[in-house]
């Protein structure tokens with residue numbers, strides 16, 4: 001008889017129990033073995049009873065993934081915990097890569113489930129206000145696995161295209177120049193007073209939220225647990241809140257009780273001269 005194991009790759013969200021989804025909870029509670037970075041296993045301690053726990057340190061992701069695959073192949077129910085969303089610079093891709101390397105096909109043993117979690121871009125944005133209301137992207141500034149040239153090109157393209165940018169892995173004890181270089185590139189395209197939010201340890205004990213600007217961001221503490229959110233050319237501060245407009249003001253009067261355009265008129269081409277088929281683009 002075939003022994004069937006499973007791997008649940010669980011995104012646990014930013015760090016507080018309230019932000020762990022029901023599905024993630026169940027996957028952790030119903031597992032035989034929980035594998036993850038010490039910090040994340042500790043954060044989930046309240047959900048554990050008699051599960052076997054394998055904690056490993058940073059830079060041990062590959063052995064963690066191999067261990068998860070090996071144990072699941074033996075028939076165990078394994079939960080791999082990852083911070084935020086496991087598919088965003090997390091364990092999901094790596095586990096699939098290890099499986100693919102071993103010749104695994106979809107439908108083979110073990111079965112794999114990726115359980116989505118709230119990624120740092122979303123938890124940090126919520127603490128800052130509404131900075132990612134418009135087109136945004138994530139860029140990891142870690143060049144441990146990605147050549148710096150590739151990262152710099154993406155920063156430049158995102159800056160040029162006016163994306164709101166969430167920088168993951170912005171800085172560590174050893175890697176300090178990357179964020180300086182990113183700032184230099186951004187300043188070629190964005191104003192020095194562009195709002196920048198720094199969120200450290202969102203929804204964890206040592207949470208710290210800092211509102212600053214592109215010119216001044218490096219005067220503040222940025223570390224391994226910080227996500228840096230850089231606004232686009234329209235992002236503004238209202239007190240401490242970072243807000244990126246969606247574009248409603250182009251068509252609506254947000255202060256009026258009744259709108260000049262009636263609902264039936266609102267999507268008409270003559271009221272959207274900026275659209276692809278609008279007058280502005282003919």
Ligand code: SAH
Nearest residue numbers: 084085088090119120168169201202224226
């Ligand atoms: N899978 C994670 C990202 C892992 S990469 C996710 O989806 O969120 C690690 C980086 O994520 C950190 O350097 C930091 O930039 C960001 N990060 C993760 N958790 C965070 C939190 N609670 N607060 C702020 N940033 C966080």
